[in-house]
Amino acid sequence: MAAFHPGFGDLPAEIPVFPLAGALLLPRGRLPLNIFEPRYLAMAEDALAAGRMFGMIQPEPGAPRGRTGPGLYRIGCLGRVSSFAETEDGRLLVTLTGVIRFRVAEELPPRRGYRRVRAEYGAFRADLDLAEPPAGIDREALLGALRPFFRARGIEANWEAVEQTSDPLLVLTLAMVCPFELREKQALLEAASPEERAAMLIALLQMGVHAAPAGGLPPDSRPS
Numbered sequence: 001m002a003a004f005h006p007g008f009g010d011l012p013a014e015i016p017v018f019p020l021a022g023a024l025l026l027p028r029g030r031l032p033l034n035i036f037e038p039r040y041l042a043m044a045e046d047a048l049a050a051g052r053m054f055g056m057i058q059p060e061p062g063a064p065r066g067r068t069g070p071g072l073y074r075i076g077c078l079g080r081v082s083s084f085a086e087t088e089d090g091r092l093l094v095t096l097t098g099v100i101r102f103r104v105a106e107e108l109p110p111r112r113g114y115r116r117v118r119a120e121y122g123a124f125r126a127d128l129d130l131a132e133p134p135a136g137i138d139r140e141a142l143l144g145a146l147r148p149f150f151r152a153r154g155i156e157a158n159w160e161a162v163e164q165t166s167d168p169l170l171v172l173t174l175a176m177v178c179p180f181e182l183r184e185k186q187a188l189l190e191a192a193s194p195e196e197r198a199a200m201l202i203a204l205l206q207m208g209v210h211a212a213p214a215g216g217l218p219p220d221s222r223p224s
Helices: 038-049 122-128 139-153 159-164 167-177 182-190 194-208
Strands: 014-019 030-035 053-057 075-086 092-111 114-120
Touching (some): 014 092, 167 194
Antiparallel strands (some): 014 114
């Protein structure tokens, strides 16, 4: 087991969650967060004091609003704070590293204003495997879809670095950073395997060439 990488038995049963539309965290991925709202500063402080873990999850469009806020998708990703810094104006700049996906079993009463859930991890045990995933990605098709997508969206890329990135890391990074719609990001999160996620990513890139520019995260990409 790698340093700071929890075993299945070490995963917390109850976790804080950060509901953020358009923000995708995948296992092994790194998500930078700029935390400034008081309830989420409290969440981050509590996480730093107890295992450094909290979950990222997206609000579900059209889901009924509950007592604690907008309805949430049932699947999110647990992350571990791998680095953080405080700013002079009271913000926390956090890097959250994805550990394992989870299913929301139930929502718990809030604590210090932030939302909490009871998490189930059994269906995603394979996310903890640090071995390199087997080759099964059509790299030629992926790059063939990526170049016109970036051109259509006006995105500059370091293509030399892209070429040198391994297939699994390239799929993970693109899935997290490309400006897809909220439902599309959720579908990438829920993909059953790296190969399925790669195939879905290629399809989304191909469709995205003909769609209107997304211009980054959607307007409602703020904590809920």
